[in-house]
Amino acid sequence: MSKALVWLRNDLRLSDNPALAAAMRHGSVVALYIHETDQALRPPGGAARWWLHHSLRSIAVQLAQIGVTLRVDTGEATEVMRRAARGFDQVHWNRRYAPAQRTIDAANKSDLAAQGIEVQSHPGNVLAEPWTIATGAGKPYSVFTPFWRSLKATDIARPLTAPTGGPIKAPEVDAEYREPVWAKKLSRHWKIGEEAAHETLHDFLDQRLSLYPQGRDFPARAVTSRLSPHLRHGEISARQIWHAAKALAHAEPERAADVEKFLSELAWREAPAELEAWKTGRTGIPLVDAGMRELWQTGFMDNRVRMLTASILAKNLLIDWRTGEAWFWDCLLNADVANNPGNWQWVAGSGMDASPYFRIFNPIAQGERFDAEGDYVRRFVPELAKLPDEWIQKPFDAPESVLSKSGVTLGETYPFPIVDLKATRARALEAMKAL
DNA sequence: TGCCGATTCCA
DNA sequence: GGAATCGGC
Secondary structure: OOEEEEEEOOOOOOOOOHHHHHHHHHOEEEEEEEEEOOOOOOOOOHHHHHHHHHHHHHHHHHHHHOOOEEEEEEEOHHHHHHHHOOOOOEEEEEOOOOHHHHHHHHHHHHHHHHOOOEEEEEOOOOOOOHHHOOOOOOOOOOOHHHHHHHHHOOOOOOOOOOOOOOOOOOOOOOOOOOOOOOHHHHHOOOOOOHHHHHHHHHHHHHHHHHHHHHHOOOHHHOOOOOOHHHHHOOOOOHHHHHHHHHHHHHHOHHHHHHHHHHHHHHHHOOOOHHHHHHHOOOOOOHHHHHHHHHHHHHOOOOHHHHHHHHHHHHHHOOOOHHHHHHHHHHHOOOOOOOOHHHHHHHHHOOOOOOOOOOOOOOHHHHHHHHOOOOHHHHHHOHHHOOOOHHHHOOHHHOOHHHHHHOOOOEOOOEOOOOOOHHHHHHHHHHHHHHO
């Protein structure tokens, strides 16, 4: 009998779970969840860890009802997978899209292939996979509105139904987890698991959606969907939400505008791939990446680099400065309510005593002025270390011969820039003039 | 604690 | 053809 292993990650549901469905078609199935300890991944915070624990317990019971055992393990993904996949002839998972996650998944894929195990990856928890929505020039959209127009015109895949099978006894999972005392407060506000996720969706569509477009920005009204923790852990898929809301708009056309507003907010989940590149120091602009990696590795960032990385996010990428502020807040050892938000507002030009709106940093020019020998870039972006000073701040302009001599392959060892500095500068000035 | 393109000046 | 300067964004 053929055996398939399903690696569950952020997809803790039975319905519309392409990896699980494919594995079930193949033969007998075991599911695996790994608490990944890879350095490149951020471990979940306390609250998310609490949710995850209960979500795992919930899905373990559901899986047992269709004859699937859930195993839970801890360690580096490739280490755990190498052991766990022994004896299986297929491994399935649903794709994830953050750079660090993709690196890990690619490593696993080749590792398993070397063991003679077939790996099949399936669409992750998105409406449309990133490479299916592109501009006329074949590049990812960098502005939400055209992205949304394009997404709306796309056929979003229909959700799959949950697989069936004969029940077995549910295993005890995540046994080492100890419920923190503060979790009692949380548990009064949330129900966790796939069933609860669908209840939340339908409560929202029935009761709060009509108030959503007007009320969503007013926290006291509490009319938002509250689906985000369910989505985060994959207890419900974006496709399921999409089609449930579309079905409502079809049945009650007078509510179509409300549905559209809600779905456009759902689509925001999928727009900012750039935010992830910024956070993880993979923008393709050396000084920005050095700063973001310093922040992540050390909990500190040089002040000039703070201004510059903030300027890139708020002005070139036109991402809400509060998103960047939240990331700094998480990562900085010296973040303080008195300065962190204030500094961000200064850069974004939205606070009192703001920097003038037209002050947009150019990280290449800044690098050439303040890191002329490239020492700082070399320290935190070692894959560029062998580039000569002349090109260390702008590898994308370096001649091919210089790149190859320095062991740099753009798009492979180091990313192409995710922003066109000139074009995004012009766009920012345009956008701010409009204000 | 800005960037950029145009202009001017000098070699 | 490069450095210095300046105004507009």
